[in-house]
Amino acid sequence: MQSQVMKTGNHTEHRPMKTRKLIGDRGDYFLNRIQGEIKANVSACYQCERCTNACPVSHFMDIKPHQVIRYVQLGWREDLLKSSTIWVCLSCEMCSTYCPNEVRVAETINHLRNIAFHSSVTPKEKQLALFHQTFLEILRKSGRVNEFRLMNAFYSKPDILHEKIKSGNLKDELLLGLAMLRKGRLKPFTARSKAIKDIQKAYTQARGEIV
Amino acid sequence: MKLSFYPGCSLEGMAVDYARSIEAVFQALDIDLVEIDDWSCCGATAAHSLSEAMSVFLPARNLYAAEQMGLDIVSPCANCFNRLRYSQQMIQKKVLDIPWPVTGDLRVHDMTRFLAQPAMIKEIRNRVLKPLSGLNLVCYYGCQMVRPPRITGYTDYENPQTLDRITAAVGARVIDWSYKATCCGAGIGIGRKEIGDSLTKRLLDKARQAGAEAIAVSCPLCQSNLDMIQRDRRERPIPVFYFTELIRLSFSDRGNPKWFKMHFADPVPLLNKIGAI
Numbered sequence: 001m002q003s004q005v006m007k008t009g010n011h012t013e014h015r016p017m018k019t020r021k022l023i024g025d026r027g028d029y030f031l032n033r034i035q036g037e038i039k040a041n042v043s044a045c046y047q048c049e050r051c052t053n054a055c056p057v058s059h060f061m062d063i064k065p066h067q068v069i070r071y072v073q074l075g076w077r078e079d080l081l082k083s084s085t086i087w088v089c090l091s092c093e094m095c096s097t098y099c100p101n102e103v104r105v106a107e108t109i110n111h112l113r114n115i116a117f118h119s120s121v122t123p124k125e126k127q128l129a130l131f132h133q134t135f136l137e138i139l140r141k142s143g144r145v146n147e148f149r150l151m152n153a154f155y156s157k158p159d160i161l162h163e164k165i166k167s168g169n170l171k172d173e174l175l176l177g178l179a180m181l182r183k184g185r186l187k188p189f190t191a192r193s194k195a196i197k198d199i200q201k202a203y204t205q206a207r208g209e210i211v
Numbered sequence: 212m213k214l215s216f217y218p219g220c221s222l223e224g225m226a227v228d229y230a231r232s233i234e235a236v237f238q239a240l241d242i243d244l245v246e247i248d249d250w251s252c253c254g255a256t257a258a259h260s261l262s263e264a265m266s267v268f269l270p271a272r273n274l275y276a277a278e279q280m281g282l283d284i285v286s287p288c289a290n291c292f293n294r295l296r297y298s299q300q301m302i303q304k305k306v307l308d309i310p311w312p313v314t315g316d317l318r319v320h321d322m323t324r325f326l327a328q329p330a331m332i333k334e335i336r337n338r339v340l341k342p343l344s345g346l347n348l349v350c351y352y353g354c355q356m357v358r359p360p361r362i363t364g365y366t367d368y369e370n371p372q373t374l375d376r377i378t379a380a381v382g383a384r385v386i387d388w389s390y391k392a393t394c395c396g397a398g399i400g401i402g403r404k405e406i407g408d409s410l411t412k413r414l415l416d417k418a419r420q421a422g423a424e425a426i427a428v429s430c431p432l433c434q435s436n437l438d439m440i441q442r443d444r445r446e447r448p449i450p451v452f453y454f455t456e457l458i459r460l461s462f463s464d465r466g467n468p469k470w471f472k473m474h475f476a477d478p479v480p481l482l483n484k485i486g487a488i
Contacts (some may be wrong), residue, residue, distance in 0.1 A: 005399065056396075057399075057406055096359065106359075127402035131402045179475075205310075
């Protein structure tokens with residue numbers, strides 16, 4: 001299956017192979033799990049594609065929003081976790097708002113993003129995933145997110161630096177940073193919040209995990 | 212009148228001008244804004260993207276601190292407002308156990324809707340010294356302030372009116388357009404520049420087509436997205452104002468060009484033209 005997808009050379013095309021079983025190997029386990037965890041009636045979807053038509057970034061996704069819902073119904077978990085869709089989604093909630101059956105499409109994609117982050121799957125959109133991660137790292141350190149510190153930490157990540165140099169964007173973005181500093185839009189030093197320590201302690205005690 | 216104020220991280224960095232104009236406007240309206248004690252970040256998109264539980268925990272402490280003061284919260288940032296409301300609803304539904312005794316009785320206002328109440332509009336109208344007549348603008352709401360309606364409580368989420376009412380009260384000519392609540396791309400431009408650029412460019416094009424000379428926004432991230440893409444000055448600049456900047460301008464006899472020095476798309480020529488500065 002994997003090799004056949006690679007052979008087409010087009011990642012935007014996601015066609016199930018003939019050998020594939022229609023329903024996921026574990027029956028509707030995945031569907032029930034998603035429905036239970038986010039209280040979304042995924043089964044109600046009748047593929048009218050209104051979510052995909054409302055989505056502002058659907059043309060950058062490899063699995064379109066209405067397909068995501070279908071994939072969940074079929075239990076194709078791995079395909080979803082490997083997709084770019086879950087990272088490209090902006091959580092702008094257009095899809096959920098306009099769904100005639102009140103399927104919570106945005107929440108479903110967001111939940112899949114949660115699952116992907118806690119799994120061992122390498123995210124397809126590494127930069128977007130790393131940005132979220134850096135954001136939380138800064139948040140954990142200082143309680144408030146300072147854009148200057150955030151961008152510093154983000155660009156110091158070896159992966160990001162490598163990507164930016166390769167694509168030739170680095171100079172442009174450094175110049176933008178300088179322009180913003182000159183305009184006073186980036187402040188290197190801002191107040192921190194002490195409350196974050198309590199929040200983290202409480203969170204770790206309640207959930208037994210640190211994010 | 213007293214309210215507790217949750218500024219959010221952007222208002223200390225990227226949107227200092229927004230913070231300053233809010234201070235000036237609320238002072239003029241005789242409303243006390245008390246900053247929430249030792250507030251922390253609401254987690255924005257990153258927290259709910261990577262851990263849904265974290266996105267309930269983070270705002271919960273701010274809600275608790277505001278409840279200790281017993282003052283309704285007003286939040287200028289669209290995403291902060293959304294996250295505070297979301298957290299409050301999750302706590303009320305007892306989805307998660309929160310170590311702080313949050314009742315969730317407090318009202319979380321977003322700043323535009325608070326100022327668009329009929330009584331507040333009247334107050335604003337009474338204080339206008341110099342109406343901004345001749346300023347053609349479109350209002351841009353973004354997504355997080357209006358959607359999802361079950362969290363934000365907006366009933367007119369397809370065609371929101373709060374900013375329209377406020378900017379009309381200060382004398383501007385508000386133009387209707389179809390992209391009021393279309394997403395500007397938020398933080399996606401940092402990781403995938405082409406996606407962010409395509410979304411913001413479309414918004415600016417549509418604003419120009421509608422005949423607008425300026426855009427009024429209420430979200431710090433929308434402002435910086437729409438403003439920073441214009442730094443190459445290839446097309447006719449469309450200044451992107453925070454709505455409080457416009458209120459502040461109309462409250463004063465003669466505006467100060469220094470208030471707008473953080474903008475990339477320079478609004479001073481436009482304001483000179485209509486005689487506001």
